[in-house]
Amino acid sequence: MELKLNKEQYEKLLELVYLGNWMVNAYRTDDYLEEYSDVVSHIFSQAEAAGLEGKAVRDETEGKYLPSYDFEESMQDFISDYDGFCFWEELINRLAERDALKEYGNTPLDKIDLEEFLNKKSVYLRRYEREVEENGILNFEFIRNS
16 A cells, blocks of 8 residues: 655654554553554654654664654643543543432432433533633542541
8 A cells, every 4th residue: 555645744644643652552551552653663664754854763672663752742732732631521521420420319320311311410511611611620629428
């Protein structure tokens, strides 16, 4: 297979490949998915030939091409924005779900009407979204139940 890209498109491909691998592997330790970093190496191996010197370095020990330090640093804003977005979305969603479920007390989950539950959750979602927009985490507190 052959793929033709201009320099700008190839540079965006480098960014997408890096960010995709980061999303798949950044949090992994023992279960790192090497097949994704192999694709990164393959794509980055052509950076110099594409006129993008300084975007990749060759790891002589493993014989793989890696994103350069400067390239990785240039991706940090994307990663930071993504992490922030995911944090707030997940926090708000989990809090809303928790609070909506509290309204059902000890009712078994299979006995809860899904549409009714989603409506209740929606109210909490809006409430938490508004709170986070206005105050961030300023008013969040952990209360011990002991």
